[in-house]
Amino acid sequence: MTKSSANKGGTASAPVLDTRALNRATLNRQLLLRRSTRSALDAVRHLLGLQAQNVSPPYYALAARLDGFSPRQLSSLMAGREVARIVTLRSTLHTHTADDCLSLRPLVQPARDRELTNFRAGLGGVDLDRLAALTRELVEAEPRTMAQLRQALGAEWPDADPQALAVAARCTLPLVQVTPRGLWGESGQVALTTVEQWLGRPAGQAPAPESIVLRYLAAFGPASVKDMQTWAGLTRLRDAFERLRPELVTFRDTGGAELFDLPHAPRPDPDTPAPPRFLPEFDNLLLSHADRTRVVPPAHRGRSWQGNQAFRTLLVDGFLAGLWKLDGDTLVIETFTGLTRGQREEVTAEGERMLRVMHPGAAYDIRFGEVVRR
Numbered sequence: 001m002t003k004s005s006a007n008k009g010g011t012a013s014a015p016v017l018d019t020r021a022l023n024r025a026t027l028n029r030q031l032l033l034r035r036s037t038r039s040a041l042d043a044v045r046h047l048l049g050l051q052a053q054n055v056s057p058p059y060y061a062l063a064a065r066l067d068g069f070s071p072r073q074l075s076s077l078m079a080g081r082e083v084a085r086i087v088t089l090r091s092t093l094h095t096h097t098a099d100d101c102l103s104l105r106p107l108v109q110p111a112r113d114r115e116l117t118n119f120r121a122g123l124g125g126v127d128l129d130r131l132a133a134l135t136r137e138l139v140e141a142e143p144r145t146m147a148q149l150r151q152a153l154g155a156e157w158p159d160a161d162p163q164a165l166a167v168a169a170r171c172t173l174p175l176v177q178v179t180p181r182g183l184w185g186e187s188g189q190v191a192l193t194t195v196e197q198w199l200g201r202p203a204g205q206a207p208a209p210e211s212i213v214l215r216y217l218a219a220f221g222p223a224s225v226k227d228m229q230t231w232a233g234l235t236r237l238r239d240a241f242e243r244l245r246p247e248l249v250t251f252r253d254t255g256g257a258e259l260f261d262l263p264h265a266p267r268p269d270p271d272t273p274a275p276p277r278f279l280p281e282f283d284n285l286l287l288s289h290a291d292r293t294r295v296v297p298p299a300h301r302g303r304s305w306q307g308n309q310a311f312r313t314l315l316v317d318g319f320l321a322g323l324w325k326l327d328g329d330t331l332v333i334e335t336f337t338g339l340t341r342g343q344r345e346e347v348t349a350e351g352e353r354m355l356r357v358m359h360p361g362a363a364y365d366i367r368f369g370e371v372v373r374r
Helices: 019-029 040-046 057-065 071-079 098-107 109-117 128-141 146-156 162-172 195-199 209-220 225-232 238-247 341-358
Strands: 083-087 093-097 175-177 192-194 249-252 258-261 277-279 312-316 319-327 330-335 365-370
Touching: 019 209, 040 057, 040 071, 040 093, 057 071, 057 277, 057 341, 071 083, 083 098, 083 195, 093 098, 098 109, 098 195, 098 209, 109 162, 128 146, 128 162, 128 192, 146 162, 175 195, 192 195, 209 225, 209 238, 209 258, 225 238, 238 258, 277 341, 312 330, 312 341, 330 341, 341 365
Parallel strands: 330 365
Antiparallel strands: 083 093, 083 175, 175 192, 249 258, 277 312, 312 319, 319 330
């Protein structure tokens, strides 16, 4: 599919992008088709953040994407407060640039408000404005753990559910996790303060949705309205896409869904080689589209999760092909189906590279197996 054959403005006759075309385009935007020379900060900005329920995933995510990356680069950015950990997209913790911490959180505040409704039963008699003011006073005096917040807020509202009070604090205020939590190779419990206190500047108004649509397409496109809504955890984004329609090009996927894209964004040939990549658990590549078949073959749907736990994933030829883990001094690679000899050699080489970047000087064996069907 060439750029000139895209449909400007969008009609039912928009050209079709098949699964491999979408796969290669998305891998390119995600810096996974070939490693980028971008800085770690620029990559976090371009990718609109990295999901970060655990400390290590953002580091492995950048190791898979950047040439010359080392964990100390992201750790230094976090220590210098150029990036921070905050609950934003899909009500999950992300590592964002400082600017995006201040702007994306207001954008997704409606989702935080909806989340809060799930805890209303435990918040009877609680004045949320008062709760937000008290929480701000507490965490800006000194960073507080969730346990400390539950205790302090519970003293003010003894009849309320302590967990609901803590969730309400997180939903009503933009709270960031302070270091040393999140630093590579260091330990530290989760302690919270406001994003304004941590970054030393006030949060602004929510950005125009159109500006984030353009950034989303640059990092995840071509994509549908539902795709972006899945990524953001928001609804009612159709109007923003429609306002941008004259500036965008449109396609259809093989199921007929309308896809939007930036006119001059790269859409590589579907036959472009895609090297193996070792991705962390919760990588946004696998979580940011309503239709994930561009990366996850239907036969492997749900195999990178068990309950609420996500596994570290392996891409082969651009698609989910297995899982991996570090078990003591062994890199264990478990594939869903057999690999060719050439694929196995490429996966081994990529695994060795990942280990050199993330664990320099350590000696690891590499063991292959197949995932037992779950």
